[in-house]
Amino acid sequence: MLYAYVDSVDFAEMTFDAALRRFLSLFWLPGEAQKIDRMMEKFAERFCSQNEGVFANPDTAYVLAYSLIMLNTGEITDLARCILSSYLYLFTV
Secondary structure, three states: OHHHHHHOOOOOOOOHHHHHHHHHHOOOOOOOHHHHHHHHHHHHHHHHHHOOOOOOOHHHHHHHHHHHHHHHHHHHOHHHHHHOOHHHHHHHO
């Protein structure tokens, strides 16, 4: 069902950040990391298939998308803000 949903979204000729914002505006992101991981992986595959040449491969887009989600979570969550420093972030990616 996730694959069909993501495949229905058009990311053609969008910048990466605009495509990610559009994707995330269509639903509430689940709290479970494994689900977020799968969603970002499928988003990256779809984005790269519609925007060839932006990234060398979908894995690069996936790492960037997942990292942006984690950084945003760190900004929103008070506890994460205390724990997640930029130094620590560099070693978790």
